[in-house]
Amino acid sequence: MIGVGAAGPLGVSHHDADRPRGLAVVTADASRSAPVERAAWISLASIPGIGPVGFAAVVRRFGSAVAALQAPPAEIIRQLPRSDAETDDALRRLQGVGWPTVAADLEEAARRVGGAVVTALDPAYPASLARLDGRPPVLYVVGHLDVLALPAVAVVGTRRPSGYGLSAAADIADEIARAGVTVVSGLALGIDGHAHLAALDAGGRTVAVLPSPIDRVYPPRHRDLAARIVAEGGALVSESPPGRQSGKPDFARRNRIISGLSEATVVIEAPDRSGALLTASAALAQGRDLYAVPGPIDSMASRGCNRLIADHQAELVTSSASLLHRLGLSVRRPQQAHVVASLSDTEGLVLGALIKRSGSIEELGARSHLATSELASALTLLEARGLVASYGGVTFHATLAARRIVYKTTELL
Amino acid sequence: MLSEMLSATVLGVDGVPVRVEADVAFGLPSLTIVGLAGSAVQEARERVRSAIRNCGFEVPARRITVNLAPADLPKEGTSYDLAIAAAILGASGQLGLAPTRRCALIGELALDGSLRPVPGTLALAAAARTAEVGEVIVPQANVREAASVREISVRGAASLGETVAHLVGLRELPAAVPTPIPSWSAPSGVPDLGDVIGQPLARRALEIAIAGRHSLALSGPPGIGKTLLLRCGEGLLPPLEEDEAVEVSRIHSVAGLIDRREPVIRRRPFRAPHHTVSTQALVGGGSRVRPGEASLAHRGVLMLDEMLQFRADALDALRQPLESGIVTIARVGGALTLPARFALLSAFNPCPCGWRGSRRHACRCEDGAARRYVARLSGPLRDRLDLWVAMDEPELREEPDGAEPSSVVAQRVHAAWRRQVERQGVGNAELQGALGADAGLPVRLGGLLQQRGRRFGLSPRRLHRVARMARTIADLSGSDEIRQADVDEALAYRPERAA
Structure with a gap:
């Protein structure tokens, strides 16, 4: 836990002491009958139409999941906020097959993809989720379970980011990961995927909360990324049972798990009506800190973020360093300064200009008075050395590595 | 009695000599044309009958057989009319008993015996030259076109009667003055680079593409000047070399796209087909093979605006010309090869609504x-596309930024093209294999190229292309040796940056 401020707002070290591990709401019933009740939870939570709210209502009404599953389906359905024929069918089938078998099958299905089932009855259930309203009763987790107990910050944003958004996501996730804190996100294309990737590249841990079951990772284009997250000490989390078709509501529902697993949520870039704004309101509802990265006022992709800041719902992030400071984290700087490969005057000029402000070749040309051909070749060289990145080919950014080098050199001077 | 005349047909974009034999024999009066003659050729019977009669000759009331040899080559069009008529006259003894002059006959007959122009005369006259006859008679309107072929005497005739008078030596038709190859002048009515706002990288990529005949792909939202920029490319093209001029003119002559009074083209073609174009119209084909847009763009530019709106099979058909500079069309009787070496200039939107990746507008696509x-x-x-540039809206500014006008850029491009022609005879994009020290790529830079390729994940094919682009960039700055900055600049246009 090096790097976490002892008295910082994250207060990770207090987690274990302050909160009873695991069960919070239905303690009385759950403590009575550990393995059997646990199996009943797994099978009851797998019924389509029984969400976290319905689940809690059913368990409250019948005293335990075991008792509930012995009741006629109509009785159970009466407790649900809404239901359809599918729920009724699934309950009848469950009672026909026998819920212990269904639970064992689900556990086996999770094991087949290298995962495990964690119920809110289990000690391994993440403490950060345990006290939330609408916590998922059952989680399917692939990877390292204990990661979920470590301090975490969510980094989320739109699936259609600008180059600025991608660069900001990479910077912030990189800094958070280097500070030893887990980066939580939703594995979506765009900002989410970039945040996961930057955390991994920084040698950190990251957790992906999936909208789909763990046996069918969504989006398919991020399957390799998901595998890498697990291989490098992170985890994939889902509340959908293996084999379930995921639908639109699953995408909205997982947002509360992203914010719930995290002490703070950072919205990098979100247009109006972005899914990331759902995560933001979930974070606020859960009483977690919310941060937003401001964007240009003419950028569609930043409208949601700018509004969160304007409405005083999110705190404005001025730099990744200031964010870490607010979170009470400090970055572990690499001990050795990077070796600065020699740059020509032109390359130094271009890099210097980009560190001041990212921009297109057109803007760089106007600022530096260099010819387009010179700019183009200097940018390729800087890109090859990892000092400059471009997302979408229009806007160029100085990478964190470049800024660290310059930081070091100015320090030396 | 038997008689033989020489004519020619167009196969693809080349002329092929055709022998027209006529035999007049006893039997019921008839006129039969054999030798894979198409419908336009069959109809020649009626035109020929009327023309012969109206010129004061007669069609013998015998069994007349006309054979077009080689008999296995399908024949289309109306350019054999004159030769058929002359062969019939010869076979029926109306040209006298003395041997007639050896010359190739090309032209369509009107019913009154006058000659009408036919397309592809340039290619047909060239075929007559390969058949080693010293003369070719063409319709008056086609004379300048045919006379741009050297080493053959071209004579224009107004009618069947004039032709016969020439053949029998009664009244010689005057030999046409060889059509001079005109000097080059810059095209007019083409947009100027000086009017394009911003987009420095795309302008530079266009300059490189035209200079080395590389292919270019611009992506970006609608309305930011992609089309305008591509159209500016026409004003940068260097003049056609003289031998190229005759070759390009021949292709355009076959397609019937030539100005008959000024038949030799000196400006490089700039073809911009609409995106609804069929595969056949794009690369050529059809029952009577005609050159497609790809061949019409030979030695010039093929511009595909809204490239993703083109039919997928049409785009895929461009792979062969982009790779090897030719189009092969499979026919029943074998394959035909058409030349198609062009610079492909293309532009497309990054998504159906066009706004993906734009800062100021939201993309509405799934x-x-x-x-x-x-x-x-x-x-x-x-x-196979060399230069890729992602474009976005230019920065708003009060007045134009004094960008280089086309005339200045064109000077650099023309000089770079001359360097290539003098060094290797072809454009840099057409160089084969890996570039080495003889092409001005130092060994040290070959290593750097490999290193950059690994860093950016580029295929060996892509690296070859990068080296050729670097060669063009060096040529644009007048350098014999490729420098590291040239390689790095060429790498700035890799596809990963743009799409």
Whole structure:
């Protein structure tokens, strides 16, 4: 836990002491009958139409999941906020097959993809989720379970980011990961995927909360990324049972798990009506800190973020360093300064200009008075050395590595 | 009695000599044309009958057989009319008993015996030269076109009667003055680079593409000047070399696109087919093979605006010309090869609504739809496009930024092209294999190229292309040796940056 401020707002070290591990709401019933009740939870939570709210209502009404599953389906359905024929069918089938078998099958299905089932009855259930309203009763987790107990910050944003958004996501996730804190996100294309990737590249841990079951990772284009997250000490989390078709509501529902697993949520870039704004309101509802990265006022992709800041719902992030400071984290700087490969005057000029402000070749040309051909070749060289990145080919950014080098050199001077 | 005349047909873009034999024999009066003659040739019977009669000769009331040899080559069009009529006259003894002059006959007959122009005369006259006859008679209107072929005496005739008078030596037709190859002048009515706002990288990529005949792909939202920029390319093209001029003119002559009074083209072609074009119209084909837009763009530019709106099979058909500079068309009787070496200039929107990646507008496309849209560009085709630039809206500014006008850029491009022609005879994009020290790529830079390729994940094919682009960039700055900055600049246009 090096790097976490002892008295910082994250207060990770207090987690274990302050909160009873695991069960919070239905303690009385759950403590009575550990393995059997646990199996009943797994099978009851797998019924389509029984969400976290319905689940809690059913368990409250019948005293335990075991008792509930012995009741006629109509009785159970009466407790649900809404239901359809599918729920009724699934309950009848469950009672026909026998819920212990269904639970064992689900556990086996999770094991087949290298995962495990964690119920809110289990000690391994993440403490950060345990006290939330609408916590998922059952989680399917692939990877390292204990990661979920470590301090975490969510980094989320739109699936259609600008180059600025991608660069900001990479910077912030990189800094958070280097500070030893887990980066939580939703594995979506765009900002989410970039945040996961930057955390991994920084040698950190990251957790992906999936909208789909763990046996069918969504989006398919991020399957390799998901595998890498697990291989490098992170985890994939889902509340959908293996084999379930995921639908639109699953995408909205997982947002509360992203914010719930995290002490703070950072919205990098979100247009109006972005899914990331759902995560933001979930974070606020859960009483977690919310941060937003401001964007240009003419950028569609930043409208949601700018509004969160304007409405005083999110705190404005001025730099990744200031964010870490607010979170009470400090970055572990690499001990050795990077070796600065020699740059020509032109390359130094271009890099210097980009560190001041990212921009297109057109803007760089106007600022530096260099010819387009010179700019183009200097940018390729800087890109090859990892000092400059471009997302979408229009806007160029100085990478964190470049800024660290310059930081070091100015320090030396 | 038997008689033989010489004519020619067009196969692809080349002329092929055709022998027209006529035999007049006893039997019921008839006129039969054999030798894979198409419908226009069959109808020649009626035109020939009327023309012969109206010129004061007669069609013998015998069994007349006309054979077009080689008999296995399909024949189309009306250019054999004159030769058929002359052969019939010869076979029926109306040209006298003395041997007639050896010359090739090309032209369509009107019913009154006058001659009408035919397309492709340039290629047909060239065929007559290969058949080693010293003369070719063509319709008056086609004389300047045919006379741009050297080493053959071209004579224009107004009618069948004049032709016969020449053949029998009664009244010689005057030999046409060889058509001079005109000097080059810059095209007019083409947009100027000086009027393009911003987009420095795209302008530079256009300059490189035209200079080395590389292919260019611009992506970006609608209305930011992609089309305008591509159209500016026409004003940068260097003049055609003289031998190229005759070759290009021949292709345009076959397609019937030539100005008959000024038949030799000196400006490089700039073809911009609409995106609804069929595969056949794009690369050529059809029952009577005609050159497509790809061949009409030979030695010039093929511009595909809104490239992703083109039919997928049409785009895929461009792979062969992009790779080897030719189009092969499979026919029943074998394959035909048409030349098609052009610089492909293309532009497309990054998604169906066009706004993906733009800062000021929201994209309204589903992710899947946008991905499928860009996926219309198949991997192999993508691999063959050299320069990629992603464009966005230019920064707002009060007045134009004094960008270089086309005339200045064109000077650099023309000089770079001359360097290539003098060094290697072809454009840099057409160089074969890996570039080495003889092409001005120092060994040290070969290593750097490999290193950059690994860093950016580029295929060996892509690296070869990068080296050729670097060669062009060096040529633009007048350098014999490729420098590191040239290689790095060429790498700035890799596809990963733009799509």
